[in-house]
Amino acid sequence: MPHPMLTEEDIESYQRDGVVLIRGLFADHVETLRAGIAANMAEPGPYASENRKTGHTGLFFDDYCNWTRIPEFAEVIRMSEAAAVAADLMGSDSVQMFHDHVLVKEPGTSMATPWHQDGPYYFVQGRQTVSFWSPLDAVSDASLRCVAGSHHWPKDVLPTRWVSDEGFFADEGQYMPVPDPEAEGMRIVEYAMQPGDVVAFNYRTLHGARGNTSSARRRAFSLRLVGDDARYTERPGPTSPPFPGHQMKPGQKLREDWFPVIWTRQGTAA
Numbered sequence: 001m002p003h004p005m006l007t008e009e010d011i012e013s014y015q016r017d018g019v020v021l022i023r024g025l026f027a028d029h030v031e032t033l034r035a036g037i038a039a040n041m042a043e044p045g046p047y048a049s050e051n052r053k054t055g056h057t058g059l060f061f062d063d064y065c066n067w068t069r070i071p072e073f074a075e076v077i078r079m080s081e082a083a084a085v086a087a088d089l090m091g092s093d094s095v096q097m098f099h100d101h102v103l104v105k106e107p108g109t110s111m112a113t114p115w116h117q118d119g120p121y122y123f124v125q126g127r128q129t130v131s132f133w134s135p136l137d138a139v140s141d142a143s144l145r146c147v148a149g150s151h152h153w154p155k156d157v158l159p160t161r162w163v164s165d166e167g168f169f170a171d172e173g174q175y176m177p178v179p180d181p182e183a184e185g186m187r188i189v190e191y192a193m194q195p196g197d198v199v200a201f202n203y204r205t206l207h208g209a210r211g212n213t214s215s216a217r218r219r220a221f222s223l224r225l226v227g228d229d230a231r232y233t234e235r236p237g238p239t240s241p242p243f244p245g246h247q248m249k250p251g252q253k254l255r256e257d258w259f260p261v262i263w264t265r266q267g268t269a270a
């Protein structure tokens with residue numbers, strides 16, 4: 001039996017399309033996540049960015065890897081149903097924490113989040129991966145947009161730097177160029193969402209988001225988890241996030257002192 005917040009069809013959609021909507025997964029945690037985002041923005045971490053792109057208006061703040069210093073994020077990671085739901089979507093017997101990401105587009109922010117797959121920025125390889133993107137404000141136009149089935153593409157998409165559009169790594173033939181899903185007629189999945197709803201997507205699912213031209217803020221919390229088959233892999237340069245000093249070797253499971261196992265099917269997670 002799947003987790004009560006999921007149907008068998010949700011799991012099939014996730015496996016087939018690399019994306020599925022889960023209404024209300026964080027509905028009981030919206031105020032906690034808002035408080036965590038406020039704390040994060042009041043005291044940004046070393047990786048925070050305001051993504052100031054020439055010719056654009058507004059402010060697109062993002063920051064990641066703060067859950068160990070922001071108790072509100074740690075509470076939601078531990079107390080919500082996210083890990084149990086992640087296990088069923090991934091078909092995994094365990095769930096390991098990877099990191100958190102906050103993405104806030106203030107009213108009148110014109111910059112889009114460029115189309116990208118998360119996986120190629122990360123040092124993680126494996127099929128059992130999931131990100132939970134949750135708006136903390138109602139969204140329509142500024143929602144997440146995912147290309148159905150892109151997690152099955154044979155080649156990774158070249159990761160790029162969001163402000164300069166430069167390649168994140170030198171491409172020696174291992175990447176495909178960033179496609180234009182609208183021009184190329186790809187199936188783009190997007191939803192009008194309420195605070196606490198979640199889009200679950202695979203690390204290899206191509207996704208992006210429009211700017212926020214509305215008069216309301218668009219705060220979003222993204223939680224990145226991995227399952228049984230996730231292993232450390234090397235990329236052609238420092239990854240994003242970089243996790244300096246990690247000392248892992250290709251093929252190893254992510255070190256559990258930095259990336260704790262937060263759920264197991266036997267119910268014995270730390």
Ligand SMILES: O=C(O)CCC(=O)C(=O)O
Pocket residue numbers: 101103113118131133144207208209220222
């Ligand atoms: O919130 C956004 O604009 C993009 C989110 C995203 O790329 C992610 O959560 O991986």
